[in-house]
Amino acid sequence: MKHELVERLTVPMGKRDHILGPENASATLLEYGDYECPFCGAAHMLVKAILESVGDRICFAFRHFPLSNAHPHAESAAEAAEAAGAQGAFWEMHDVLFENQDALDYDDLAEYAAILELDASRLIMEIRANAYAGRVREDFSSGLRSGVNGTPTFFINGVRYDGPRAVEPMVAALTYSGG
Amino acid sequence: MSNQANYEQMYSKSPRTALPAGGEAPDFSLRSTPDQWVTLSEFRGQPVIVAFYPADWSPVCGDQMALYNEILPEFQKLGAALVGISVDGTWCHAAFAKDRKLHFPLLADFEPKGAVARSYGVYREKDGVSERALFVIDADGFIHWSHVSPVGVNPGAAGILSALEELQTKKEAAAVS
Numbered sequence: 001m002k003h004e005l006v007e008r009l010t011v012p013m014g015k016r017d018h019i020l021g022p023e024n025a026s027a028t029l030l031e032y033g034d035y036e037c038p039f040c041g042a043a044h045m046l047v048k049a050i051l052e053s054v055g056d057r058i059c060f061a062f063r064h065f066p067l068s069n070a071h072p073h074a075e076s077a078a079e080a081a082e083a084a085g086a087q088g089a090f091w092e093m094h095d096v097l098f099e100n101q102d103a104l105d106y107d108d109l110a111e112y113a114a115i116l117e118l119d120a121s122r123l124i125m126e127i128r129a130n131a132y133a134g135r136v137r138e139d140f141s142s143g144l145r146s147g148v149n150g151t152p153t154f155f156i157n158g159v160r161y162d163g164p165r166a167v168e169p170m171v172a173a174l175t176y177s178g179g
Numbered sequence: 180m181s182n183q184a185n186y187e188q189m190y191s192k193s194p195r196t197a198l199p200a201g202g203e204a205p206d207f208s209l210r211s212t213p214d215q216w217v218t219l220s221e222f223r224g225q226p227v228i229v230a231f232y233p234a235d236w237s238p239v240c241g242d243q244m245a246l247y248n249e250i251l252p253e254f255q256k257l258g259a260a261l262v263g264i265s266v267d268g269t270w271c272h273a274a275f276a277k278d279r280k281l282h283f284p285l286l287a288d289f290e291p292k293g294a295v296a297r298s299y300g301v302y303r304e305k306d307g308v309s310e311r312a313l314f315v316i317d318a319d320g321f322i323h324w325s326h327v328s329p330v331g332v333n334p335g336a337a338g339i340l341s342a343l344e345e346l347q348t349k350k351e352a353a354a355v356s
Contacts, residue, residue, distance in 0.1 A: 007337070069248050069280045144250060149335035150242045 007147025007160035013061050016138075018090045020051065021059030027174040030061045030155040032143040035078060035097040036071035036104060043152040044098040049167045050174070058174050062094060063139040065151050073104035075136065080109045082132035083123040084116065092116050196300035197312055197327045204229075204316040205298040209286035213269045217262060217284055220320060226259040226346050227316045228339055231301050233308040233330055235267045235275035235285070243311070243333045248281050250336050257343040259315075264288050264295060266308055301327060315342040318350075 013019065013028050031047065033040040051060060064081075066074035077097050084093030096112045097104065106124055113120035126132065143153070147160050154161040154170070157177045163169050198204075208218040219227065232243060244263060247254075254261055263285045267275070272285040288295045288309065296302040296309035303310060313334060315324040324342035328334040 067245055067249050069282075070245050140249075141253065144253065144336045145340055147335055147337050149246055149333040 009142070009155050009158045010145040011142040012158060013059075017061040017063065018085060018094075019059050019061045020091065021055055022057075023059070025057060025059040027058045027177055028061070028155075028157055029058055029170075029174060030063065030158075032063050032065040032139070032148045032151060032153045032155075034064070034066045034071055034074045034151045035081070036074040036101055037067065037151045038101065040152045041098055041101045043154075043165060044095075046165060046167065046170070050170055053167065053171055054174060063143060064136045065140055065143045065148055065153070066136065067151065075133075076106070076109065076127050077104045078136045078139075079127045079130065079132045080112075080123065082135055083126045084113065084118055086126070086132075087118045087123070089116050089118055093118075197310065197325050198300050198314070198322055200322050200324050202322055204314065204320055204322050205295070206320075207295045207298070209264065209288060209295060210269050211262075211284040211286055212273060217286055219316070222260050222316075223320055224318050226257070226318055226323070226343055228254060228259055228261045228343075229299075229314040229316060230261065230263045231296055231299065231309040231312040231314075232263060232265050233303075233306075233311060234265055235271050239311070239331055239333050243335075244281060244285075245279055246333070246336060248279065248283065250340075251282055253336075253340065254343065257340070257347055259343050262286055264309065266293050266296070303330075313339060315339060315346070317346055 009030065013030055029050065031043065033043065047060060064078040066078045068075040081090055081093045081097060084090055093112060093116060096116065100108065100112070106127070109127065110120045110124050113123040146155070156173050161170065161173060163173060204219065206218070206220045208216050211217045230247065247261060251261065261283045263283065265285070266288050268289045269287045272287055276285055293302045293307070293309060299312065299314065301310040301312040310327050311330050311334060312327045313325065314322055317323045323346055324338065326334060326338050
């Protein structure tokens, strides 16, 4: 079987994704991440810096890739972000989760929901009922088939980015690949 | 990627001699625990993923095995079993598997050292460890797909999944005709 040299997204960025930035952006950045992974915590700051620099020209999407054997809270945190998304606050919860990677128990999640003025009991109920487990699994599956071998993994315009994880090279890659 | 430079210094380059797709997979019996053995031919009737890796505890192996641990349900959905093989002994495997909460067997290619890796053409003589090599073996015991990646690079699961999906499509087509 032929093995491609570049890994590409098997599920292109689309309507099902949580997306920040202009729809007609010249370049796209997509991250597969895990809320309990310390490297993703570091990457969160990196993404913020990239968006600050070129956020008006690119759009950014986040997909879940929880390694739940290594990170026992990663799955429920991912589902919490989705549950918050159902209440219109995906990105707000996304930020709070990354800023509190060591406090992701149900009690913590409920507290964050309350701080974000969401319906906390609905959010916890939905997590307990695994209401968004299927959605998280879809992200995970598409990641596996796209060459996501660990977290975080970035894709620029649908192609896996294997360069250094720093603002300058990533902004350069986004700028050049955007044409 | 920072690990890669270290690995390249640590492990010399070796010729690529991995058994290709099409041939029969050499059978083996290896210890999975100090008193249990796993034999490849016992899996006849279902696909088996054989993942050779250089060593327990090394960072890339950890990530690679952690990833496969997460994907086990996907592999099982495709009817496949998974075994990891390295030259580490069973007690080392047991400690590694416990630490990483692995839910699949790690087999000890320990005595004679690397014999199974050698029979698959993925033993690095000079380094005394196996390549980071993947084999997908079909239900009849033939190699359907093989892949060797640089020792420091996590090969991921995309190749395994598409190989298993091919096998499933083949099986379904055979059932129809």
